Amino acid sequence: MAENKTYEKPLPDFRPETKPYWDACKKHELVLPRSKTTGEFFFYPRAISPGNDMSEDIEWVKASGKAKVWTYAIHYMGPTKAYKNDPPYVVALVETSEGVKMMTNIVECDPKDVRIGMDVEVVFDDVTDEVTLPKFKPAK
Amino acid sequence: MATSIPRVKEAREILKKNKIVIAGVGETEQGKIPDKSSFHFLSLASKLAIEDAGIKKSDVDGLVTAFSLVEHTFMHCTTFADYFGLRPRFFSSVAVGGATAVWMAAEAAMAIASGQAEVVLCVRGDNTLSGISSSGMVALIREMCHAEFEFPYGLTTPGGYALAARRYLHDFGATREHLAAVAVTMRKHAALKENAMNKEPLTVEEVMNSRVIADPLTKYDCSIISDGGAAFIVTTEAKAKQLGIKNPLAYLWGMGQGYSHQYLTTLRDLDQIYNAINNSGQRAFQTAGIGPKDVDVAFLYDCFTITVLLELEGLGFVPKGEGGPFALEGRMEIGKDLPVNTHGGLLSQAHLGAMHHVVEATLQLRGAAGPRQVKDSEVALVHGNGGIVSAHSTIVLGKEPLS
Numbered sequence: 001m002a003e004n005k006t007y008e009k010p011l012p013d014f015r016p017e018t019k020p021y022w023d024a025c026k027k028h029e030l031v032l033p034r035s036k037t038t039g040e041f042f043f044y045p046r047a048i049s050p051g052n053d054m055s056e057d058i059e060w061v062k063a064s065g066k067a068k069v070w071t072y073a074i075h076y077m078g079p080t081k082a083y084k085n086d087p088p089y090v091v092a093l094v095e096t097s098e099g100v101k102m103m104t105n106i107v108e109c110d111p112k113d114v115r116i117g118m119d120v121e122v123v124f125d126d127v128t129d130e131v132t133l134p135k136f137k138p139a140k
Numbered sequence: 141m142a143t144s145i146p147r148v149k150e151a152r153e154i155l156k157k158n159k160i161v162i163a164g165v166g167e168t169e170q171g172k173i174p175d176k177s178s179f180h181f182l183s184l185a186s187k188l189a190i191e192d193a194g195i196k197k198s199d200v201d202g203l204v205t206a207f208s209l210v211e212h213t214f215m216h217c218t219t220f221a222d223y224f225g226l227r228p229r230f231f232s233s234v235a236v237g238g239a240t241a242v243w244m245a246a247e248a249a250m251a252i253a254s255g256q257a258e259v260v261l262c263v264r265g266d267n268t269l270s271g272i273s274s275s276g277m278v279a280l281i282r283e284m285c286h287a288e289f290e291f292p293y294g295l296t297t298p299g300g301y302a303l304a305a306r307r308y309l310h311d312f313g314a315t316r317e318h319l320a321a322v323a324v325t326m327r328k329h330a331a332l333k334e335n336a337m338n339k340e341p342l343t344v345e346e347v348m349n350s351r352v353i354a355d356p357l358t359k360y361d362c363s364i365i366s367d368g369g370a371a372f373i374v375t376t377e378a379k380a381k382q383l384g385i386k387n388p389l390a391y392l393w394g395m396g397q398g399y400s401h402q403y404l405t406t407l408r409d410l411d412q413i414y415n416a417i418n419n420s421g422q423r424a425f426q427t428a429g430i431g432p433k434d435v436d437v438a439f440l441y442d443c444f445t446i447t448v449l450l451e452l453e454g455l456g457f458v459p460k461g462e463g464g465p466f467a468l469e470g471r472m473e474i475g476k477d478l479p480v481n482t483h484g485g486l487l488s489q490a491h492l493g494a495m496h497h498v499v500e501a502t503l504q505l506r507g508a509a510g511p512r513q514v515k516d517s518e519v520a521l522v523h524g525n526g527g528i529v530s531a532h533s534t535i536v537l538g539k540e541p542l543s
Contacts, residue, residue, distance in 0.1 A: 044403070075294060077296060083294055091303070103289060
């Protein structure tokens, strides 16, 4: 998917603390941050655990890649001109088996067939040479 | 959901002692007005509020502003002070999205109660409809979601509210009609207000059959964008008397905030939103010494139809999941159980955050709302919501001093 020159949609601008996440995505691995102090996963990634432990001792754990759709919105209008030909597309909040929520797109599925509670699994979309976005498709 | 909230008694004593009031209001024309700049609208609204109070500009010694989506400044209050020619003793810019207007009143009250100022001008306005650039609009959408973990998936602001709406419909078996009914009521009320943008009657079917923006929300589930300004003047009863202000005063009885999340990614469930709304409302209610049943007229932030249902329920006006039928039965209309947004709200009148909600609440308590007047309205509640149902603020206003 070498669409480097043509990909005009918003891209994430990495922070030092989020870089490991995006590096893993690039290798088609979903990793989630977990506080070593409490053993709790959290998302989005932060440099310091958002729990009361305030720990900087954070480990990256390979995720199952399995999730359930918690809610979704079928977009008929995108946020920028680059989305002109995309609608309808599905933006969803999924809850991973590790218990965190992630914003994503549900792909490889007719928007009409998406349901709350539906089992989905991660797929990786290499949108540019630098950025791979994890997305979710219906689980087999 | 009611829990004991710290320092409510102290807050009540402070408001009883200071008798903080809204003593003047002003609103400019609302609509598509391309020949006026953001600071022009702010100046006009300020002038109207000062004139409405019947005071001199030099009597104003405090200034609370918000932010602009068009004029980029990180010292908004002092930038406006310079433009308008004010040298306030106290100045502050409040920037909590749609929770801003309500909290501007609270910010003014806190400044007065702590001796920083006596007469605080609160003003917000913008030429959002005519003045915002396409890159500014994209920046605004980006601001409403996580730039790194949400925006790359094409989430829009209506999309964010559609995510909340879809889950709400799922959890309570609510329907699209329930959402649409909110828009219909707002439109009915806007028809009674001269300074309203959209007044043509609207039916539930028309809302449901309008262009889908982010399923389950259609065009009429979404608020409008407008150019305009509005202002109000916060002072004390004693100072208002000293200045010879003749307007009936609207007394501040209570105020509160509640926070749920900034990004939907960190939202656990809908209860987290309800709790934030409830925390905001309960602090205001408990300070005022009243409950939802005592409110005669409510002003609920209505950026999208779903927002109103969540607020009705979170504030305790109706049980969870029952906001939809309440709306569909027309019980938010003037003359019914709980008149909501008698001016037509953000969905039909104009979108200036909740500035018009505060202005209209004041007019209702003055008995000056004309054809929209709610009979015997003595207690009004105004609730603001910023982000994607993230940050909440509530004030309770009374026709008489807090006793």
